Amino acid sequence: MQSDTAGSWVPVALSSDLPALAVMPARIASETVALWRSASGRATASADRCPHRGMRLSHGFVRGEALSCIYHGWSYAQGGQCLKIPAHPGLTPPETIRVVTYAVAEQDGVVWAAAGAPAGEPPRLNGFAPLRSVTVDAAIGFIEAAAGVGMNADGFLSPADAPSGLCLLLSDQGAGQTLVHVLIGQDAGPSARIAASRAVEALRRRAEALSTEGAGA
Numbered sequence: 592m593q594s595d596t597a598g599s600w601v602p603v604a605l606s607s608d609l610p611a612l613a614v615m616p617a618r619i620a621s622e623t624v625a626l627w628r629s630a631s632g633r634a635t636a637s638a639d640r641c642p643h644r645g646m647r648l649s650h651g652f653v654r655g656e657a658l659s660c661i662y663h664g665w666s667y668a669q670g671g672q673c674l675k676i677p678a679h680p681g682l683t684p685p686e687t688i689r690v691v692t693y694a695v696a697e698q699d700g701v702v703w704a705a706a707g708a709p710a711g712e713p714p715r716l717n718g719f720a721p722l723r724s725v726t727v728d729a730a731i732g733f734i735e736a737a738a739g740v741g742m743n744a745d746g747f748l749s750p751a752d753a754p755s756g757l758c759l760l761l762s763d764q765g766a767g768q769t770l771v772h773v774l775i776g777q778d779a780g781p782s783a784r785i786a787a788s789r790a791v792e793a794l795r796r797r798a799e800a801l802s803t804e805g806a807g808a
Contacts, residue, residue: 600696600703600713602746602762602772605721609634609702614658616649618764619693620706625649629656635669636704638691642673648690701760701772714745719758719774722787727769727795729802731761734769737797750794754786759794767802771795 603617603626614627616639624636625648633656639647641660651661657674659666664677671692673684694705696713700721703713727734735741738759739751748759756776764770775787 600705600709602701602713602760602770603636603704604702605724605772606634606697606700606702607721608724612653614649614651614653616647617704618762618770619704621765622706623647623649624693624704625651625658626702626704627653627658629653629669631656633669634695634697634702636693636695637667637671640690641665642688642690714747716774718777719756720777720779722773722775722784725771725773725791725795726764727771727798728767729769729795729798730767731763731769733801733805734759734761734771734794734798736801737794750790753790753794754783756783757787757790759791 601619603619609615609626609628611628611630611632614625617624617626619636623639625639626636628634637648637658639649641648641662643660643665644662646660646662648658648660651659657666657668665673666675667690668674671689672686673688676682676684694709696703698713699716731742738748740748742748742761746761748761756779758774760772760774762770773787773791775784
């Protein structure tokens with residue numbers, strides 16, 4: 592999936608990596624966002640800059656159903672509007688104080704987000720389940736070269752020499768990095784999981800070596 596395509600779903604995280612009351616940075620298109628989960632379990636993607644002083648909201652904290660900036664505690668709802676300014680407890684923040692939010696969908700253990708209006712639902716995993724995520728210091732093209740096969744339009748890639756039942760879901764992070772979500776068959780046992788992890792680590796090393804060679808050419 593090309594992360595610079597407005598309206599496309601981007602796999603930003605695995606559900607297991609975003610527990611309730613957690614916030615983390617993620618990439619959507621060319622933007623860094625604050626990805627967070629409320630106490631009720633809803634995942635939200637907010638712009639990663641507090642309108643007050645520009646502090647990254649991904650450094651903040653979640654209380655209840657709101658995301659708060661770690662600097663001065665300004666709090667924002669899932670819809671983006673400012674809910675509270677601690678320095679002015681009697682003030683109802685005006686509607687003009689808000690952060691941009693992005694479309695988010697969660698299914699099959701993957702959190703997807705989109706810049707713009709996405710068309711339809713995110714791709715289904717079709718018998719696969721998430722295992723882990725790995726950041727590779729190489730662009731998608733080098734991962735495809737190392738895997739001996741290209742990814743499809745939805746961002747899925749099955750390496751040519753990988754164990755059966757292994758699939759990768761790729762997301763371009765910019766600056767020569769790729770976020771790789773490792774998927775395996777839903778019924779895979781411990782030995783298959785270990786084999787998949789080893790195969791992905793080997794692929795990562797090959798892709799990063801190709802990237803280094805390419806940079807030095």
